[in-house]
Amino acid sequence: MARQTAPDPSRRSEQSRTAILDAAAALVAETGFAKLTIEKIAARAGVGKQTIYRWxxxxxxxxxxxxxAASEDAHGSLGLPETDDLAADLRAVLRPTADELSDPGFDRTGRALVAEVLNDPALLREYRERLLDPLLGVTRTRLEHAREAGRIAPDADLDLAVELLYGPMYYRWLHGLGPLDHAYADRLVQAVLRALGAPEAAGRAG
Known part of the structure; x- marks a missing residue:
């Protein structure tokens, strides 16, 4: 007689969590954030409303x-390469950022989240802790290592440099000022490295 295996609660929970996230992503793309409700997410995911509120x-x-979750699936875990080419390392993170911001599927969800984050202090803290601060932190660390190696000016303001790398991209995205492509990301990297006195700024972006 075959031995029966008891259901794994953790696996069932993970399946429910994935279904909820998939449902939320699909619904916000279809209807927009304003018309989205917990009830609609629960119905699409096939779970009870209280299951969502539990998490x-x-x-x-x-x-x-x-x-x-969608961002991790598309771009992998957050990280910045460390090679002998600082410009190439920065392009490796700025180019995917440009790809994401120019993706129509991202645009609606991204703008809805920006509006929500600005009006929800708890969500803003989570956004800072889980997304923005880690991104700025790994970029600053990469620039700090470059400064220690003499690749950029010893008095370079690294916090300002990080803001100069990402700020123009999000400004352009929010205001719809122009294309967000690899060419723009490369020009941005070159401009920041030039301001930091990096030798790479003298060459052309590859």
Whole structure:
């Protein structure tokens, strides 16, 4: 007689969590954030409303996790390469950022999240802790190592340099000012490295 295996609660929970995140991502793309509700997410995911509230305090938190999951699937875990070519290393993170910001599928969810984050202090803290601060941190560390190696000016303001790398991209995205492509990302890297006195700024971006 075959031995029966008891259901694994953790596996069932993970399946439910994935279904909820998939449902939230699909619904916000279809209807927009304003018309999204926890009830609609639960119905699409095939779970009870209380299951969602057990893991997330609001629909904004669910959409934020769905956004993070989609971003990780598309670009992998957060990281910055460290090679002898600082410009290439920075392009390796700026180019995928340009790809993401120019993706129509990202645009609707991204703008909804920006609006929600600005009006929800708890979600803003989560956004800072889980997404923005880690991204800025790994970039600053890469620039710090370059400064220690004499690849950029010894008095370079690294915090300002990090803001100069990412700020123009998000400004352009938010205001729809122009294309966000690899060429723009490369020009941005070159401009920042030139301001930091890096030798790479003298060459052309590859």
């Amino acid at each position: 997330w305090p609001s629909k904004g938190a669910v959409v934020f996790d769905a956004f993070l």
